Amino acid sequence: MPVFSASPLVAQLEENLFSALENMLARVDTTHLPLIDLSSGSPRQPTATALVSTLQIAAARPENHDYPSFWGKPAVRQAIADFYQRQYGVLLDPESEIAIFQGAHIGVTGLPRALLSPGQYLISTDPCYPLYRSAAAQAQAQFYGIPLEAGRQFQPDFSQVPENVARQGGLLMLNYPHNPTGAVASPALFEQALDFAQRWQMPLVHDFAYAAIGCDTEDIPPSLLAQPRAKEWGVEIYTLSKTFLMAGWRFGFAVGNASIINAFKKLHTHSYSTVFGAVQDAAVHALNLPDTEIRDFTAVYHRRRIWVLEMLQRMHWRADSRQGTFFLWLPTPPGYTSRQLTERLLLDAHVLVAPGQGFGACGEHFIRLSLTADDEALSTGLARIAALKLFG
Ligand SMILES: Cc1ncc(COP(=O)(O)O)c(C=O)c1O
Known part of the structure; x- marks a missing residue:
């Protein structure tokens, strides 16, 4: 053989x-x-039985048996826009500022490929979710992790990024609440990240996978996009996996800067498949659930x-x-x-x-x-x- x-x-x-x-x-x-x-x-x-029932009914609908659109159904993009407005006070254009895909994994590996040139740096943190290092490698880019220390509550100190790395930087990628350190961000951290992105003219991707799990039930982690300049420089990746206990369903999305979303959408049509229509219908249901129910999950x-x-x-x-x-x-x-x-x-x-x-x-x-x-x-x-x- x-x-x-x-x-x-x-x-x-x-x-x-x-x-x-x-x-x-x-x-x-x-x-x-x-x-x-x-x-x-x-x-x-x-996953909540009501969401399972929605999927079951939607799976029987013939309209969901054909190839779905790469861009997602208008209803799911509208549900995402409504969710971001309700949760974070952020206004999104469903046409140009939202991309849907099969789980944050696709966004985490796809956005670096859509944005980085070979040899540039993906700048993130050390430690970080291991997929970020792999995402850099898959984009033929280099990886630099800003060392995180317990003494700084695992918040990156952007002044530690060596100048040659920053100069060749093609993407800043953060993730708060942070896997694995559990650190949570303050709006001030996002401001520093935006300053860094602006100073070195690079896009910023924030992986918000643990958006719904702060330090306690009252602690609602902040969204990067709620910062005034965020849409100029960045996008945020969100997933239903943790917030809605839907890890196996594979539904995630990115929201924010239209040029970044556009670059990702082009890659999407070449590299990734689409999201099953019935899963999109269940996502609409999930995203419209009352906040109290979401917190209970x-x-x-x-x-x-x-x-x-x-x-x-x-x-x-x-x-x-x-x-x-x-x-x-x-x-x-x-x-x-x-x-x-x-x-x-x-x-x-x-x-x-x-x-x-x-x-x-x-x-x-x-x-x-x-x-x-x-x-x-x-x-x-x-x-x-x-x-x-x-x-x-
Ligand atoms: C930080 C982080 N980003 C992304 C993901 C991937 O999430 P998804 O299930 O949406 O692919 C995970 C999953 O554990 C994660 O911890």
Whole structure:
């Protein structure tokens, strides 16, 4: 059987963080002590039954059986515009300022390809969602991550970007609430990002995947687009995956600067497929739900965060209590790198977490713990970790 080598572009892509974890997992015998997975970024809650019913009815409609338009149905673009106006007071033109696609993943990898020239820099943070590094590589661009420090609440210091990087910068890409550190943005951070984009004349993409999960139920994370200059410089990526517990449905969109949206739409017609019409119909339903119902979807993560932080405190594990997203970013105990701690938890407690180093070199002394496992699994996993007495 002939064996073909991957293209140079594919060969240079780093191993996916979670496939690396799978290799580690293969070494563990879970026959007597089942594995508890506290690494996952999937919401692990069912989608609301009303949305499932909408999809079921819409799936039977013949109009949804043909190829859908690349641009999305007018109704879904209008629902996105209404949602942004209601949530953030942002006015959008459904024709020119909105693009829909199959989940934020497509926006995260597609926008850099639509905007960067080979050799330019995609500037983001270190650590960051690993797909950003891969997105730069897929666009034949270089990656620079602004080091994030706990002392600065994991907010980037744009003055740290070396001048040669900024000069060759083709895209600034941020993500707040931030995966993996849980940091949340203030409008002031977006102002600094816009200053940087303007100074170096580069577009800004804000990945707002955790838009609905701030530090607590009252904390509504700000949208980049609510900043006065945002539409001049940037777009925001939104996804239904986390806000509406619709990760498997694959629906996301980008909103903002018309020239950026236009470049992405052109790439879309060449590279990606369209969104199933019935999923678009369900998205219209979701985006029109009352705010109180939307908040209920993610309330469980806030509740869990409170008691998990208490359990960690009892283990003398110091964690910042102001963290958004459905993850906790935890410093490793003295003497452990992120991989060493991940291996120890896996081998001795059969608990799987995500090693911080997988998100960038600055994550070397952290692990990411997910709050998406159910209450019982989470408390059993934490009890097993407590028994290891990592902090004496
Ligand atoms: C920061 C960030 N961006 C984008 C995504 C991708 O989301 P989607 O399910 O919409 O593709 C994720 C998923 O975990 C994420 O954490």
